[in-house]
Amino acid sequence: MNTENCITLKDLAIGYSGNTIISDINFSLKKGEFVVLFGPNGCGKTTLFKTILHIIPPIHGTIVYGDDYTPRFGYVPQRQYLDEIYPFTAEEVVLMGTFGQRKPFCPTSKTDRLLVEQCLREVGMLELKKDFFSELSGGQKQRILIARALATRPNVLLLDEPITGLDVLAQKKTIELISELHKKRQLTIVMVTHEVHHIPSWVKKIIHIHHYKVVLGSLEEIISLSRIDEIPT
């Protein structure tokens, strides 16, 4: 793994409409690192995640990118937020990943089609490319959304609750897929989750949002911190 920092958050305060949810956020992500952003529902995980992605502006502080490094983000949203009224096929959803590089009035190029096929193959969904996205199972949808993120040619992959709501087998398969992509593509990965048993045991760095404070630690440390909270006072 590379030791160079790719994203550094300095004295960051995050929130909505000027209301701070979490302040004094200071941590760095190294190139090729696998990081889990963990915390209970409503603690501000998604706000932090969206601030890193520039979807929400920070209230205070800065986000610095490493020298000679412009991160290209691959974003995997929570699948339940995507409206099923859209009549997209799985292939069309993945094709959206190429929209950032396409000029208006140009038809989809052969290169893009090949890229989409490659991404679909990588997540094991090539056979279902003509199926309705809304008719796929939760696990299959997740794979398609990962393929869409890959089609943006990312060097940082951010996944928002990728295994929440999946059955145990689909959870296992999705985690295996993410781990495989991490190893194969040397991607920096940030995965958001609110359940401690969703964190793969081999993950070394966990960013835990605990009582509106950001704490960095290993899985053991995070588990012990969570257990302290469960002790009745």
Place this chain on the structure above:
Amino acid sequence: MEQLFEILNPHFLLRNAFYAGLIVGFVCPQVGIFFVLRRMILLGIALPQVSNAGVAFAFLLHTLGWHFFYHMESEKVMALTGSVVFTLITIFVLAILERRRKGFTENRIGFTYAIAGAVSILFVSWNPYGKSEVLSMLTGEIISIPDIYLWSMLAIYGTIFIVLIGFHRNFVLVSYDIDMATTIGKKVVLWDIMLYLIIGIIISFGVMTVGPLVIFGFLLIPAITARMITRGILPFCIVSSVIGTAASFIGFYISYRFDLPTGPTDIAILCIILVLLYIGKILVRLKR
């Protein structure tokens, strides 16, 4: 059959109304797909009504002797201005409130529809001169369309169609996944404004030409029908326009043949197409 050849004759007396219907039938569904996909169908009912209120208001001002265009003889230019101004102001106010999540969307749109309907009637009742004009718009009597109107309509709707096709990816992406669009560098606010502008123009100009009922019908019914029978966004867009154009053609023929008002006939045809395709879909499912 004789009437059909008559309609297709380039020297047909009502050709402008026929061509205007075809343009509306072809282009409106392309805007309508965003109403359906963004779940803004209620807005599709309210905005034509607002546009109608703008027209009624302009006629009232004209009668009262307030002219914005001194060198223009026709009050229709003023009516178009009223329609555009009312529609654009309303759509932008509703969009801002939607973004700030103030209150419930349905409440806001319901209120807009009620107030627009009420003021339209009040404006008309204060202005006996404009009454017949506004009433013919309400019933969708697409008969007397001057050449200048047809050409302007072709230019405006043609431009909108080209913009929608050219920037289709951006409009679809910002509608479907705003966060993803921001992440890959799309200017979401800009694309939203552009889409609202297109909606405002298409409705206000369409209401002036063919009336609120026809515009509402052609915005929504082809897209709802196409959504039911297509797989994939491209077939969805193409089939929407095909249904709109076909309904406009058949509707005009039937209204001419049986001396019926064109607008309501078009809408009835659209509804028949929807019901027939729905039954067809059920039968196909049962066969499987």
